[in-house]
Amino acid sequence: MPHDQILRDAQLTKAELTGGDLEVFSPVDGALIGKVATHSPADVEAMISDAKRAFETWREVPAPRRGELIRLFGEELRAAKDALGALVTLECGKILQEGLGEVQEMIDICDLAVGQSRQLYGLTIASERPGHAMRETWHPMGVAGVITAFNFPVAPFAWNFCLAIVCGDPVIWKPSEKTPLCALATAKIFERAVKRFGDAPEGLLHVAIGHAEIGEVLTASGDVPIISATGSTRMGRAVAPVVAGRFGRTILELGGNNAMIVAPSADLDNAVRAIVFSAVGTCGQRCTSLRRLIVHEDIRADLVQRLKTAYASLPIGDPLADGTLVGPLIDADAFEMMQKALDTAKADGAKITGGARSEVAEGGYYVEPAIAEMPSQTDIVRRETFAPILYVMGYTDLGEAIAMQNDVPQGLSSCIFSTDVRETERFLSAAGSDCGIANVNIGPSGAEIGGAFGGEKETGGGRESGSDAWKAYMRRQTATVNYSRDLPLAQGIKFDI
Ligand code: NAD
DSSP states (O other), X not given: OOHHHHHHHTTOOHHHHSSXXXXXXXXXXXXXXXXXXXXXXXXXXXXXXXXXXHHHHHTTSOHHHHHHHHHHHHHHHHHHHHHHHHHHHHHHOOOHXXXXXXXXXXXXXXXXXXXXTTOOOOOEEOOSSTTEEEEEEEEEXXXXXXXXXXXXXXXXXXHHHHHHHHHTOOEEEEOOTTOHHHHHHHHHHHHHHHHHHOOOOTTSEXXXXXXXXXXXXXXXXXXXXXXXXXXXXXXHHHHHHHHHHTTOEXXXXXXXXXXXXXXXXXXXXXXXXXXXXXXXXXXXXXXXXXXXXXXXXXXXXXXXXXXXHHHHTOOBSOTTSTTOOBOOBSSHHHHHHHHHHHHHHHHTTOEEEOOOEEOSSTTSBEEOOEEEXXXXXXXXXXXXXXXXXXXXXXXXXXXXXXXXXXXXXXXXXXXXXXSOHHHHHHHHSTTSOOSSEEEESSOSOOOOTTSEEOOEEXXXXXXXXXTTGGGGGEEEEEEEEEOSSSOOOGGGOOOOO
């Protein structure tokens, strides 16, 4: 499909695509696909004021009615799925099936948030005082700033946005400077839902376009009580202290360095499929991509051989074309980082297969996914390189494998392939994986929205999407009501006057 048609189908106008100062290049072929206007810090301050005004109205709209707006957003997304999915592919380079899958995730979180809008429940708690009732209530919190990364240009926005809106919080979205078009197109889809809804206040969603400085305005503002930031650990290290310094709340979704342990009893056919999908899917540019394979020595040679065979036949190519499984890296910097990591691994004693540039389209950075057979888990393996490099290490004892899996600074996703329940339960136990996500007999990537998504350690500790993640967008209030004629104090304290 020609680039122009994708931009037209996404209903982006000529004015939006020309004349701005932010150049947007497609990783498909390096073509310039837009020159988008950026916002100034003063623009962002104005957005914050506007969103604060919207909050004053929106917080009093009954939550199920707020859910109706997200129900309509879900309908509009269904209608726009093909157009937005293709734009995701054009702007960030993931294959079309994954672009469409990302929009499907937005639709799924809409459904979840609509149900959640009728379940923002608290507790009733037994009071120690006679004639008293105690309860916990969840109230809207205020404006939420949502900062997102290039590799999932729309889904993590929706995980935050849909819950924030049903919880009563307007959102200011600062998308990656590499993927502003997806954000502009998504905002238009939401506008259509607002129109059908009828009486929503202005300013429930603002999109703030620009580089890190624009995100910094949000993180510094005392009028933005929630900052949800998805991106590198480097970004999290800058954002977290600023927000903590003003006692704001952060939801941090940062880098991962995800592993799979493959035990001797594993179903190797399934393991190979899971490894290939999670190591080379999205060209290794998922926060949950498989980066480390920790395989039992008894099956190591066999498994590595099977992987090399599978890698040799991977269709690398135009992500918009049918049949492609591996699209491009986002840009030249990503390619350089991959090459540097491979050089370091080689110097550490790795045997490397793949990793070379693949000449698919001149301006695109296509690569052969690499397998690096390591003598041990060296420093480079313990770092997240955002590219399709699979480091392979051996083990003989499960305790050693779990220790190796946990011995990295990041704690996002993990998994084990084994048919031995003693091994799988140990992996899931308190002494097992230290990650926010731990899977058995499936790969580390491709989470469903029903569960809470996020990870520990340098991944930041945030949780988004399903389970009770909605609580992060609300403030908890404990209320005690005295319906007696006396005033007994707690803890039996006497304070008679
Ligand atoms: P990045 O950190 O370069 O940028 C992410 C966003 O943060 C961008 O919008 C950027 O402009 C903004 N930003 C950067 N510095 C900032 C600052 N000081 N203040 C405010 N905003 C700032 O990340 P990227 O290259 O776009 O994405 C890749 C990274 O994101 C990888 O590390 C990946 O693991 C991570 N990621 C994590 C998750 C998750 O859920 N854990 C999901 C997707 C991506």
